[in-house]
Amino acid sequence: MSIVEETVTSQLANGLTCEIPASSPLAKLLRSQRTWVGPSAKQRLGILRKAKSVAIVGASPNAARSSYFVGTYLQQSSDYRVYFVNPNADTILGQKAYPDLASLPEVPDIVDVFRKGSDIPSVIDDVVAVGAKTIWVQLGIWNQDAAIYGESKGLTVVMDRCIKIEHARFHGGLHLLGFDTGQISGRKTLR
Numbered sequence: 001m002s003i004v005e006e007t008v009t010s011q012l013a014n015g016l017t018c019e020i021p022a023s024s025p026l027a028k029l030l031r032s033q034r035t036w037v038g039p040s041a042k043q044r045l046g047i048l049r050k051a052k053s054v055a056i057v058g059a060s061p062n063a064a065r066s067s068y069f070v071g072t073y074l075q076q077s078s079d080y081r082v083y084f085v086n087p088n089a090d091t092i093l094g095q096k097a098y099p100d101l102a103s104l105p106e107v108p109d110i111v112d113v114f115r116k117g118s119d120i121p122s123v124i125d126d127v128v129a130v131g132a133k134t135i136w137v138q139l140g141i142w143n144q145d146a147a148i149y150g151e152s153k154g155l156t157v158v159m160d161r162c163i164k165i166e167h168a169r170f171h172g173g174l175h176l177l178g179f180d181t182g183q184i185s186g187r188k189t190l191r
Helices: 025-032 041-050 066-077 117-130 144-152 163-170
Strands: 007-011 017-021 053-057 081-085 095-098 110-113 134-137 156-158
Touching: 017 025, 041 156, 041 163, 053 066, 066 081, 066 163, 110 117, 117 134, 117 144, 134 144, 144 156
Parallel strands: 053 081, 053 110, 081 095, 110 134, 134 156
Antiparallel strands: 007 017
């Protein structure tokens, strides 16, 4: 009696596909590689242009945290109404902090997320529940299954990109290290 091992079809970076045993280390490695592709730069620019409000989930009152830095930038360098979501904070950057998305005074156009990758599916459920259309998962956070799940729920998903860096890049004020240059330029900015 022969045992037939289950196989999976994997698409390689060069576009070719191959059948490999599902239990092999190579199959595991290929499953872990990023294949999901989010919106293009032009599409991200469109998202940022259309948005009027941004909710930062996982916002921190700690000035050393990246969510604090991003919140500061969005308050000072954009026209967005910025909301901070953190159930453990009363205020962040001088504004009321909300315990969850459902507590916000409006449905945000973009929900910017500073949470670990494994938390993203539950955040997606919250985003869908309040009726927001875009979830923007910050730089360094990746959950491919969550991205696919979010799209299946009708969301526009941006993942592993910093909203501050993208906004500054499109508006001509981005230094090589991601800081606002503060320089005045004759170049027309995108609004």
